[in-house]
Amino acid sequence: MTRHAVVIVAAFALLTIAAGCGTSPPTAAAPTAASAPTAAPPATAPKPASSPATAPAPAASSVTAPAAAASPAGAAAPAGQAAGAAGCQLPPCDRPIVVGVSQALTGDKSEPGNAVQNGYLLWAKTVNDAGGLLGRRVEIKSYDNQSRAETAVTQYERLVTVDKVDLLLGPFSSALTSATAAVAEKYQMAFPEGAGGAPDLFTRGFKYLFFVQPATSDKAADPFVAWIMSLPADQRPKTAAYPQQDDPYTLALVGAVQQQFEAAGIKTVYRQVYPASQTDFASIAAAIKASGAEALIGGTVVNDAIGQVQAYIGIGYQPKVAFFTSGPGTVGPFKGALGDKVDGITTSLGWAQSAPTPGNPAFVAAWQKMYPNEQGIPDEGANGFAAASVLQKAVEGTKSLDNVKIAQWLHSNKVDTIEGTLGWDEAGRPTGQYLLQQYQKGALAVIGPPDVAKDTRGVYPKANW
Amino acid sequence: MNGQLLAQSLVLGILTGGLYGLTSVGLSLIFGIMRIINIAHAALIVLGSYLALALFRSFGLDPLLSILLLIPFFLLLGGAIQWGILDKLSSKDLTLTVLATFGVAIIVEGLQGAIWSSTYVSIRTPYSLSSVQVAGLYIPVVRVMAGLASFVLLAAVFVLLYRTNLGRAIRATTQNRTAAQLVGVHAGFVTTVAFAAGLAMAGAAGPLLGMLYSFYPATHWLLIGKLLAIVVLGGLGSLTGTFAAALVLGVAEQVAGVTLPLEWGPMLFYVLLFGTLIVRPQGFFGAVRRGSL
Numbered sequence: 001m002t003r004h005a006v007v008i009v010a011a012f013a014l015l016t017i018a019a020g021c022g023t024s025p026p027t028a029a030a031p032t033a034a035s036a037p038t039a040a041p042p043a044t045a046p047k048p049a050s051s052p053a054t055a056p057a058p059a060a061s062s063v064t065a066p067a068a069a070a071s072p073a074g075a076a077a078p079a080g081q082a083a084g085a086a087g088c089q090l091p092p093c094d095r096p097i098v099v100g101v102s103q104a105l106t107g108d109k110s111e112p113g114n115a116v117q118n119g120y121l122l123w124a125k126t127v128n129d130a131g132g133l134l135g136r137r138v139e140i141k142s143y144d145n146q147s148r149a150e151t152a153v154t155q156y157e158r159l160v161t162v163d164k165v166d167l168l169l170g171p172f173s174s175a176l177t178s179a180t181a182a183v184a185e186k187y188q189m190a191f192p193e194g195a196g197g198a199p200d201l202f203t204r205g206f207k208y209l210f211f212v213q214p215a216t217s218d219k220a221a222d223p224f225v226a227w228i229m230s231l232p233a234d235q236r237p238k239t240a241a242y243p244q245q246d247d248p249y250t251l252a253l254v255g256a257v258q259q260q261f262e263a264a265g266i267k268t269v270y271r272q273v274y275p276a277s278q279t280d281f282a283s284i285a286a287a288i289k290a291s292g293a294e295a296l297i298g299g300t301v302v303n304d305a306i307g308q309v310q311a312y313i314g315i316g317y318q319p320k321v322a323f324f325t326s327g328p329g330t331v332g333p334f335k336g337a338l339g340d341k342v343d344g345i346t347t348s349l350g351w352a353q354s355a356p357t358p359g360n361p362a363f364v365a366a367w368q369k370m371y372p373n374e375q376g377i378p379d380e381g382a383n384g385f386a387a388a389s390v391l392q393k394a395v396e397g398t399k400s401l402d403n404v405k406i407a408q409w410l411h412s413n414k415v416d417t418i419e420g421t422l423g424w425d426e427a428g429r430p431t432g433q434y435l436l437q438q439y440q441k442g443a444l445a446v447i448g449p450p451d452v453a454k455d456t457r458g459v460y461p462k463a464n465w
Numbered sequence: 466m467n468g469q470l471l472a473q474s475l476v477l478g479i480l481t482g483g484l485y486g487l488t489s490v491g492l493s494l495i496f497g498i499m500r501i502i503n504i505a506h507a508a509l510i511v512l513g514s515y516l517a518l519a520l521f522r523s524f525g526l527d528p529l530l531s532i533l534l535l536i537p538f539f540l541l542l543g544g545a546i547q548w549g550i551l552d553k554l555s556s557k558d559l560t561l562t563v564l565a566t567f568g569v570a571i572i573v574e575g576l577q578g579a580i581w582s583s584t585y586v587s588i589r590t591p592y593s594l595s596s597v598q599v600a601g602l603y604i605p606v607v608r609v610m611a612g613l614a615s616f617v618l619l620a621a622v623f624v625l626l627y628r629t630n631l632g633r634a635i636r637a638t639t640q641n642r643t644a645a646q647l648v649g650v651h652a653g654f655v656t657t658v659a660f661a662a663g664l665a666m667a668g669a670a671g672p673l674l675g676m677l678y679s680f681y682p683a684t685h686w687l688l689i690g691k692l693l694a695i696v697v698l699g700g701l702g703s704l705t706g707t708f709a710a711a712l713v714l715g716v717a718e719q720v721a722g723v724t725l726p727l728e729w730g731p732m733l734f735y736v737l738l739f740g741t742l743i744v745r746p747q748g749f750f751g752a753v754r755r756g757s758l
Binding site: 105106107108110111114146246272273274275277278279280282283284286287290302303306307310311313314315316333336337338341 | 467469470473474477481578582583584585587589593594595596598603604605606607608677678679680681682683684687718719720721722723726727728730731
């Protein structure tokens with residue numbers, strides 16, 4: 001039996017090592033359906049409803065806004081939504097338009113994944129309440145991919161080939177979008193997504209991928225770098241630390257900051273990449289404190305941002321400026337965990353609650369009405385809503401569900417979204433800029449770029465956390 | 466690496482190692498007496514974390530105090546699992562028993578997901594963000610508390626095992642079940658008690674881990690890998706060996722965290738494990754087993 005034990009431990013060890021080596025997500029254009037269910041137990045989070053190859057239809061959750069079901073089409077269509085009032089414009093009128101999603105509803109990306117999903121659901125409800133899309137009801141069909149890229153790939157395959165959905169929306173995170181965009185490309189399905197902004201995603205010549213945020217992640221921190229450079233030279237931080245999660249979005253973003261900081265003479269005193277499974281940040285905090293870094297640039301997803309800040313507070317590390325890629329924007333959990341310690345923390349977001357962008361006040365009101373118990377609106381929720389609205393505009397613009405036409409339309413038109421007016425280049429990169437935001441008195445305030453922000457005086461150096 | 470950073474890592478490592486000790490000694494105890502690996506051990510630790518979180522959220526009960534409620538609960542749960550599932554199978558085939566604990570792990574994880582959802586949570590007490598300063602070192606209060614509580618609980622377990630008749634019976638059954646039965650030890654009862662005690666240690670570790678790290682139902686797969694590595698490294702069934710291995714790996718993890726690339730973190734336990742097994746296949750304290758009576 002002792003031997004059995006060693007064999008079992010060895011199996012765990014190999015799996016762990018394999019998982020550690022395979023940190024970059026699979027990007028194969030031809031995903032294999034066999035990958036998910038055969039995975040060895042330690043890597044499988046056994047939620048029965050999520051293995052697409054074994055679980056039939058009940059695994060999916062469909063959402064229909066009750067208001068739309070109760071009232072005949074067009075009953076409550078506001079002005080500007082003439083389509084609804086005119087009734088169905090796109091037969092078959094008795095069937096809903098089904099939008100397929102594989103989402104990170106559980107697992108290590110579940111916090112932001114659920115936020116994006118809530119954005120999609122709010123969009124569906126808003127559209128249905130207004131009489132539907134081209135007069136037809138909208139339904140979101142979603143699967144939980146457990147934050148795993150290979151599962152997401154299988155689920156998008158299933159959505160297209162088995163469920164035969166009409167439209168697709170992307171999952172959370174660049175890692176998952178990178179893998180699943182290949183499926184959308186293969187089946188020529190337009191793939192708008194609000195949460196896959198790593199620059200690598202747009203170098204593969206894909207024609208159906210559209211990132212619905214103002215810019216790819218390598219440009220996301222540009223307003224932050226510009227803000228630091230706008231400080232008098234003798235006050236700028238002289239050293240910087242770059243702890244970052246192994247994730248294409250964060251690596252590209254933090255890499256771009258590091259490159260620009262180094263070019264400006266800000267010395268790198270700490271740079272480490274940690275796996276997504278990291279939950280103990282004590283040693284990272286101790287090493288950064290010992291390095292004496294004045295600027296802290298955290299490449300975080302959400303939960304690790306909270307873990308990092310807790311560790312810094314616990315170990316007594318006080319940087320002059322702290323920037324995190326994602327996390328501060330997921331307002332509820334971030335503030336819930338850190339309370340008033342959030343003040344002074346900066347982040348780059350595509351969306352701001354206070355931004356005067358098209359439709360934003362209505363979105364904010366609708367969100368607060370649909371999710372009254374949430375503390376603040378997570379930016380991922382806004383990204384999800386914006387991505388779905390872009391898809392809606394393209395369907396309305398082409399008056400069709402032909403995804404080839406939809407993709408062409410998106411390449412040649414600009415769309416008003418709550419993140420501003422967005423257009424896309426030939427690779428699906430958006431052509432706008434992010435907003436630099438800082439927690440001040442417990443709320444996110446836009447402090448850059450100068451042509452958008454009302455007040456560009458960010459707090460520097462930040463107060464102790 | 467400067468001296469202060471090293472000192473910081475050593476202190477953090479010893480405190481973390483104590484917690485690893487509490488979690489893995491229970492696993493080792495169960496292995497020693499039943500010759501099965503309780504794959505569900507980490508899932509039950511996470512269950513302890515969730516229960517402590519629920520008690521904290523609903524009644525404001527401090528996680529440290531919730532340990533006092535969780536120990537009797539997990540003793541009963543352990544007794545029920547041993548009596549209801551494992552005992553029935555162990556007479557047929559030991560391998561089946563291991564599979565059964567695997568099933569328990571999956572059921573526990575699934576229930577946690579159904580009840581508490583699968584997003585990250587952690588237990589955030591009013592003192593979660595405080596730290597104590599000793600000789601220029603900052604040590605987070607929760608780490609000190611978790612470490613000290615682990616050492617106290619471990620001491621209690623060692624007193625139970627080495628200073629009481631029940632403990633003697635458990636150790637006797639571990640060493641040689643047949644011989645123990647011959648001198649009048651009720652091996653079935655002792656096995657149930659030992660399994661329940663092992664689970665109680667898991668339950669007690671839950672709140673402590675939950676204060677330190679965020680968790681979701683599937684995190685136990687990461688944890689069980691570490692625990693198995695500790696138990697094998699210490700020598701299967703040797704409680705002192707397990708405790709020593711827990712301290713070694715706890716310190717190694719923290720020191721590696723400030724010296725090695727962080728991608729190495731998850732592999733560290735196994736690299737150390739394989740390194741040790743090549744030199745000393747029975748682990749730190751493991752005896753070379755001879756034939757049974």
